[in-house]
Amino acid sequence: MIIPQHLGPIDMVAVIPYIAIICVLAFVLLLVPGLVWIERVVMALMQDRLGPNRVGPRGLLQSIADGVKLFFKEDILPANVDKMVYYLAPILVIVPALAAGAAIPFSIVKIRLDSGAVEPIPMVVGNVNVGILFILALTSLQVYGIVLAGWASNNKYSLIGGLRSSAQVISYELAMSLAILCGVFICHSLNLVDIVNHQGGYWFGFIPKWNVFQFYGLGAVATIIYLIAMTAETNRAPFDLPEAESELVAGFHTEYSSMKFAIFFMGEYASMLVVSGIATALWFGGWQPLFPFLAFIPGWIWFIGKLMTFIMIYIWVRTTLPRLRYDALMSLGWKKLLPIALVVLFLVALVDTLQTPSQPVGSHIAQGHLAASMVIGESQR
Amino acid sequence: MGRGLAILNWSLIGFWIMAIISVCSAVLMIANKNPVRSALFLVLGFMMQALLYLSMSAQFIAAVQIIVYAGAIMVLFLFVIMLLNIGSPEALKERGGLQAPAAVVLAIVFLLLLAGVGALGGSQINHLMNPSVIPNYGTVDAIGKTIFDPSKPWLFPFEATSILLLIGVVGAITLAKRRL
Incomplete structure (x- = not known):
């Protein structure tokens, strides 16, 4: 479908970022109740239980009922808490997650410009030159919310949950950054729109040129590292140590009730959606169709379909794997994922250098150097 | 206007x-x-x-x-x-001592320096703050090309800083783990 640039008095090219803002916010905020329902139903199926079936047809309204219940619950403020930090923590969990969605391109629209040329315009809130770094920056801020919630609650279990979480997130951030760097090397760009555009096309007419299939299997290894690290980053099972109920009551949000608890809940699901969106855009071709003959399906359906696949993987992993012990979690992050990611990064850089025709000052090589030294700088905290 | x-x-x-x-x-x-x-x-x-x-x-x-x-x-x-x-x-x-007076003196010196820079180099600063001077100013592409350009003097300081960071990492590990 080709849209003309001027629909009446509206300039479509200028309006697209605003449409994208509404789409991202509506998608994330409205889908959260749906995700909770999907998770409960799928978990029930996998564990041979009934799942929600009381409120509405097939329990569809269960999440909405829960939301209303949370909204009307008493908001309890524990004694001797640091009020400013206590109220700030839930905000700090959800805002970075929503803001990170701004750099993820989720579709492409063809617009016929006034000059007559047809231009493909990506649907993204901000087409940032350093898009992937922007997202890394915002996801790295998310740990504040959890740590501060744990500290401000004035509760031992919350504090331990917050400390566990921060240790876990900064440990897995390294492996995640290195895996993302592999993708940056493959595409020679930090801009997510460029990264997705780079993944268009097919080998032999049917194997999509997604990053996951690139570089003789190295892309797949980097993808697996990213997927493990993203599960740990979002504190989901089997890495949900910060809220391990058998050890810590409910972890960092033990003392939060009513809407503040709901905001933590939403923040977790929003960050799940965002990291799945990054996985989709970075490794699985974003809006690019799986096979050439399926190109008639609009890009945003492809994007949402891939994203929901990752959500299903999240749920699947949650129902399948038991929670890791804490030392096992740390040794997996530092002793296995990080060295493997470093080796993969080295091999990807090697293959990239061999594939690229030599040039005096290669921009992408310089880019890689710069990004690599940045990660080294980060790792020396 | x-x-x-x-x-x-x-x-x-x-x-x-x-x-x-x-x-x-x-x-x-x-x-x-x-x-x-x-x-x-x-x-x-x-x-x-x-x-x-x-x-x-x-x-x-x-x-x-x-x-x-x-x-x-x-x-x-x-x-x-x-x-x-x-x-x-x-x-x-915190106990009192020389910290507060020293801080006041240093702050005055710093403000004077800032004022001096503003008075002397106002025109140059305006020139620098105009981002349209260099194409792609501030993007990764431009920074990378500038740093790794052999004709510019930035490559050696950049690599030297990298080695400094590496030494920092090695030093931290050595201090934290005495028996490896």
Whole structure:
């Protein structure tokens, strides 16, 4: 479908970022109740239980009922808490997650410009030159919310949950950054729109040129590292140590009730959606169709379909794997994922250098150097 | 529009908002008695600096500022504050001494220096702040090409800094783990 640039008095090219803002916010905020329902139903199926079936047809309204219940619950403020930090923590969990969605391109629209040329315009809130770094920056801020919630609650279990979480997130951030760097090397760009555009096309007419299939299997290894690290980053099972109920009551949000608890809940699901969106855009071709003959399906359906696949993987992993012990979690992050990611990064850089025709000052090589030294700088905290 | 109004454009208004928040957060960071709140105000200051970089179209530096300072270093600071449990204000009572007068003297010297730079080099600074001077100014592409250009003198300092960071990593590991 080709849209003309001027629909009446509206300039479509200028309006697209605003449409994208509404789409991202509506998608994330409205889908959260749906995700909770999907998770409960799928978990029930996998564990041979009934799942929600009381409120509405097939329990569809269960999440909405829960939301209303949370909204009307008493908001309890524990004694001797640091009020400013206590109220700030839930905000700090959800805002970075929503803001990170701004750099993820989720579709492409063809617009016929006034000059007559047809231009493909990506649907993204901000087409940032350093898009992937922007997202890394915002996801790295998310740990504040959890740590501060744990500290401000004035509760031992919350504090331990917050400390566990921060240790876990900064440990897995390294492996995640290195895996993302592999993708940056493959595409020679930090801009997510460029990264997705780079993944268009097919080998032999049917194997999509997604990053996951690139570089003789190295892309797949980097993808697996990213997927493990993203599960740990979002504190989901089997890495949900910060809220391990058998050890810590409910972890960092033990003392939060009513809407503040709901905001933590939403923040977790929003960050799940965002990291799945990054996985989709970075490794699985974003809006690019799986096979050439399926190109008639609009890009945003492809994007949402891939994203929901990752959500299903999240749920699947949650129902399948038991929670890791804490030392096992740390040794997996530092002793296995990080060295493997470093080796993969080295091999990807090697293959990239061999594939690229030599040039005096290669921009992408310089880019890689710069990004690599940045990660080294980060790792020396 | 008169000459007085011409300089009052949106970017300048944005600059002043960010500058005021930035300075206020810096002051509150020092003035606050609670270490966790101090750390949070420092984070706010870092964020405002990142926004200031962004307003000068230095996207890469802005992102790195948040990742390295706000996302990494300050999380570690908070971690230490919480682990040592110095979250209570009483733990940080400072004795008097030379610190306060020395700080006042240094602040005056710093302000004089700033004023001097503003008086002498105003025109050059205006020139530098115009982002349209270099194409792709502030993007990763432009920074990478500038740093790794053999005709420019930046490559050696850059690599030397990398080695310094590496030494820091090795040193930290050696100190933390005596028996490897």
